[in-house]
Structures are given as structure tokens and as C-alpha cells.
Amino acid sequence: MSATVVIDDLDRRLVRAMQAGLPLAPRPYHAVAEALGVAPGEVMARVKSLLAHGAIRRIGAVPNHYALGYRANGMTVWDVDDDAVDAAGGAVGALDFVTHCYRRPRRPPLWPYNLFAMVHGKDRAEVEDKAGRIALLLGGAARGRDILYSTRILKKTGLRLAG
């Protein structure tokens, strides 16, 4: 589990101010600073600190998968030896077509899988081809596998932040 970063009230205001995105103005951090009534240097220092502590993963463009033509997404799941799963997860996560990669507990007998890797493709054939590349990478460490496609979005809300 990732460690919680200790943030104060100004950090929280900063997160809220940038949650919808960075202003598309030549001096965006200055625009945020002005909205919050603090110095621009303070905003930039705090953004750098949040980046350094992993509370901001990265800053940049977030593409819409669907708009880029990635119409199929499959949750590929793998039953990997416990001794091998962390090394395997590191290698799978590094593949450029894997957008999330986690270790989770098995729930036997219904659910024997402990490694989850989300794969995006133009269609299911591409997702399956990419899953095949993961299978090659895992080799004998993987005892079982499946791909779960989403068939319906039942609910989707935006990210809500604590505090």
C-alpha cells in the first residue's frame, strides 16, 4: 500500500483548484496562485513537493482512450506464483500497453488470480494479442489466466478527494 502524504489546508485547496486541470494560460501556476491568494512561488514549490512525494503522479495530457481509437479494454488477470509475482508485476507494468498493474488477493475457488493488468487495444483481437505478449513474458510463472471485458458501465463518477 502506498504511504499517505501529509498535506495541509493549502495543499488541499491547491489540489481542488487544479482538479479540473491546469489553466491554459501562459503562466498557469500564477493563475492558480491568484485564485488562491498566495504567491506564485509558493504554488510552484508545493506542486514540486507533491510530485516528489508521489501525491501528483505526473503533470500533462490525459488522453481519452476512446477518442484515440482504443475501443476495447480488457482486464487481464493472471495466477502467478507468490514468489514470482512482484518481479512479474514489475515487468508487466513496464509494457507500454499496460495502463494499470496491481497485485491483489485471490478469492478461491471463484477467483484464483493475483495479478491484474489493464490492457487497451483498438479491438478485442489487439487486446488478446497483447495479452499473449504478457503470457510470453510470464512464461511458466503463470498457472492460469483470463481476460474480463467490460460489457456495461453501471456507474462512473469523477475522482473525489478526501478532506
Place this chain on the structure above:
Amino acid sequence: MDELDRRIVNALQGGFPVVERPYAAAAASLGIDEAVLIARLEHLLADGTLSRFGPMFDAERLGGSFCLCAMKVPADRFDAVAAIVNALPAVAHNYERAHALNMWFVLATQRPEEIDQAVARIEEATGLTVHAMPKEAEYFIGLKLVA
């Protein structure tokens, strides 16, 4: 989307600078003007190619709790169970997936104990088992969706 749009989407999925004029700095590395980059980003956001431009937060590190959960829901009760699950504010998103475990949702709460409370409420209201699958490790992602 033209060639320049593609270059912008591919180059700016991370590493946007934290300096006084970051668009100017990013534009310079692409060999274009600041105003052109800003105009292109406005357009890419407006037409939905980008869902956001800015910092991507790790809500868990900011103090939230999350848990992926799965349920095996009988087909004839699926919509009724979805309504019960979706009614809880703790349920951030919920997907139907093609598997015996056919309902997959993410709980997002401010405090860890609220995850267990939400699981208990769903089990009580539906009479079904909720299989909680909390993240035990997250592996580094070299994320790039090629445009």
C-alpha cells in the same frame, strides 16, 4: 487530429514543467510557439481527444481509501442489485463484466474503516457475497497511449 496534435499528445503525457511559463518551455521542445501549443490543447480538450490537462493526483496518497470489489450476481437480479450498489455514495464506479463474477465496482472513501462498512451494507442489502480485492502492490507504469 493532425501530425502536430499527435506529437503534442504523445510528448506531453507527463513531465510538464513546473516553471513560470511551462507552455513556452514545452512548446520550445516541440519546436512550436507557446500560443500554438495553448490553442492546440484547448482544441484537443474541446473535441474530447484529451479528457484533462494538468496534474494527475494519487488520491490514495492524499488520504483516500480505495477497494476493488467483485460480486456474482444472478442474471435475473442484476439490475436490482446494480441499483442497490450504485445508490451508495462510496461506490465510485461500477462495471458489468463477462465472467461468473459479473459485477465489479470500486469503493472510494475518506477513511479505511468506511470500506468495510460499505462492504457490509452491500452484503446485507443484497444477501450476496462481496469479494473485496484491495490493492496489495502497484507496479510502476511506463504509461504512454500512442495517438
